[in-house]
Amino acid sequence: MSSSPSSSSSITNSSSSIPTMTPISHIVSIKLTPDNYPLWKAQLLHYFRGQDLYGYLDGTVTLPPQTIDALHPDTGAVNNIPNPAHSQWLRQDSLILSTLMSSMTEGVLAQIVSHATSHEVWRALETKFSSQSRARTIQVRTQLANAKKGNQSANDYFLSIKKLADELAMAGQPLKCDDIISYVLAGLGHEYDSFVSSIYARTDHVTLEEVYSLLIVTESRINRHHLSTPAPLAEANIVQRQSQQSNNRGRGGSRGTDEGTPIRHANSVSSQAIVAAEHPLSSSISAEPPQPTTDPTVTQGNTRTHAMVTRSRNNIFKPKATPDDVVRSSVAISVVLQLYKRATM
Numbered sequence: 001m002s003s004s005p006s007s008s009s010s011i012t013n014s015s016s017s018i019p020t021m022t023p024i025s026h027i028v029s030i031k032l033t034p035d036n037y038p039l040w041k042a043q044l045l046h047y048f049r050g051q052d053l054y055g056y057l058d059g060t061v062t063l064p065p066q067t068i069d070a071l072h073p074d075t076g077a078v079n080n081i082p083n084p085a086h087s088q089w090l091r092q093d094s095l096i097l098s099t100l101m102s103s104m105t106e107g108v109l110a111q112i113v114s115h116a117t118s119h120e121v122w123r124a125l126e127t128k129f130s131s132q133s134r135a136r137t138i139q140v141r142t143q144l145a146n147a148k149k150g151n152q153s154a155n156d157y158f159l160s161i162k163k164l165a166d167e168l169a170m171a172g173q174p175l176k177c178d179d180i181i182s183y184v185l186a187g188l189g190h191e192y193d194s195f196v197s198s199i200y201a202r203t204d205h206v207t208l209e210e211v212y213s214l215l216i217v218t219e220s221r222i223n224r225h226h227l228s229t230p231a232p233l234a235e236a237n238i239v240q241r242q243s244q245q246s247n248n249r250g251r252g253g254s255r256g257t258d259e260g261t262p263i264r265h266a267n268s269v270s271s272q273a274i275v276a277a278e279h280p281l282s283s284s285i286s287a288e289p290p291q292p293t294t295d296p297t298v299t300q301g302n303t304r305t306h307a308m309v310t311r312s313r314n315n316i317f318k319p320k321a322t323p324d325d326v327v328r329s330s331v332a333i334s335v336v337l338q339l340y341k342r343a344t345m
Helices: 003-016 037-050 054-058 084-102 106-112 118-146 154-170 177-186 190-200 208-228 233-278 330-344
Strands: 067-071 078-082 297-300 303-311 317-321
Touching: 037 054, 037 118, 037 154, 054 084, 054 118, 078 084, 084 118, 106 118, 118 154, 154 177, 154 208, 177 190, 177 208, 190 208
Parallel strands: none
Antiparallel strands: 067 078, 297 303, 303 317
């Protein structure tokens, strides 16, 4: 048949017109997991639109019929021949489907492996992750409302807010620029109050890029100010330590004075009382008071006692006994001499 060469040539030409696809491994870096569908979808969406293949995913490029009617050029008879567009579509859709599957993790791939076309897989993923996307959207909005800079750098804090806003945009709920700026300013600390006030006082439109630049400059000035100002903590610790040492010395000295003075006073009184009790005649022998002496020993019977007394647990003052070789008190000697003089007169 003469139609065979023309048919085969048309199939060959149509097959060679299939566009080549850039390897997805060089473009898509995030594989689909149960938690990152919005990010994964954003990557694949731009990739397939750039390849002019998104119609296969959304169903606008449908599968052509498998056969078509063609007229014989010589006889004019209608012949049913294979449709080259059908085979071309299958080849292209298989490439797209393979690209989708290669960008999924094993757990997700096991749930869509039964689907035959890229459109079926795309729709199944949207249905599966739609409920999770709504829940994630609520969670992202809560995170934005509670976001705080804390110990993060200004760059990290701003990027975290921007990432959450981008995630909402990929889920189909983009935020306005003013809303994102409000979330950024709401999470700053009190040291950024002047910066926040200056942004709110602006009457012209403020972009995210401008807020980011001003935030970085403000952070740099705050850090420079903290480095130039000496921290008073070390000086305060030194003063407090010196004060505590002074108080401890003061309490120690007063304790020695308060406890030592009454004991010495009691000792002196007790020594005088002991002398008077053991020598009652001394007051009637001479009107002259005895001269003070530095010898603290007195006589008590056959035992010499020391004028220094000790205090027992019951606060009873007792004389302290001394050995026999200690010299007698000068007071006792003077009393004996006076008695001897009176006896010899």
